[in-house]
Amino acid sequence: MTKLFTVLLAFLMTIGSQVSAFDPDDLQRLIDTGDCVKCDLSGADLIGAGLIVANIVDPFVTGANLESSNLEGSNLKRANLVNADLRGANLRDANLEGADLEGADLRAANLEIANLEGANLEGANLVRANLEDARLWGANLEGADLAGANLESANLRGANLNSTNLNGADLKNAFLRFVRMKGAILCNTTMRDGSVIYSGC
Numbered sequence: 001m002t003k004l005f006t007v008l009l010a011f012l013m014t015i016g017s018q019v020s021a022f023d024p025d026d027l028q029r030l031i032d033t034g035d036c037v038k039c040d041l042s043g044a045d046l047i048g049a050g051l052i053v054a055n056i057v058d059p060f061v062t063g064a065n066l067e068s069s070n071l072e073g074s075n076l077k078r079a080n081l082v083n084a085d086l087r088g089a090n091l092r093d094a095n096l097e098g099a100d101l102e103g104a105d106l107r108a109a110n111l112e113i114a115n116l117e118g119a120n121l122e123g124a125n126l127v128r129a130n131l132e133d134a135r136l137w138g139a140n141l142e143g144a145d146l147a148g149a150n151l152e153s154a155n156l157r158g159a160n161l162n163s164t165n166l167n168g169a170d171l172k173n174a175f176l177r178f179v180r181m182k183g184a185i186l187c188n189t190t191m192r193d194g195s196v197i198y199s200g201c
Contacts, residue, residue: 068087078097078098106126120140157177170190
């Protein structure tokens with residue numbers, strides 16, 4: 001954890017006035033303890049931040065800039081990440097159960113083996129995102145852009161994929177039982193059995 005605190009402290013010195021709306025006491029608590037339960041980091045510019053295995057349960061991170069940040073293994077259960085910028089972020093093995101990621105930008109983000117059970121990803125941008133082996137039970141992905149996304153072996157049981165863009169997406173070996181896909185775009189899409197569908201082109 002010492003490395004985490006050092007990275008955060010150094011980072012804060014560089015962003016200073018760029019941060020707006022977040023609660024400084026909450027961020028200090030994260031630095032001091034590695035925990036930030038129900039904290040407010042909304043609007044913070046945390047681009048490139050290293051928050052590996054941080055425990056940030058129930059946070060408000062609406063509109064935060066977390067581009068290219070390292071959140072591997074972090075606990076972000078029920079996080080409010082509406083419209084957050086998570087482009088290129090490393091969320092491998094992160095716990096995002098019940099998180100609200102509506103409208104979030106997750107282009108090229110790494111969500112391999114992440115837990116997104118019950119998460120809201122409506123309208124999220126997941127172009128070229130890596131969701132291999134991710135757990136998406138009951139997740140809401142309606143209207144999300146999954147073009148070129150890797151969903152190989154992902155568990156999508158009961159997920160809502162209505163009106164999603166699956167152009168070029170890879171669903172090989174994905175668990176698709178009870179999945180809703182009404183209006184989904186299937187163009188050059190690799191399905192569970194390895195077959196490629198072009199019907200929506």
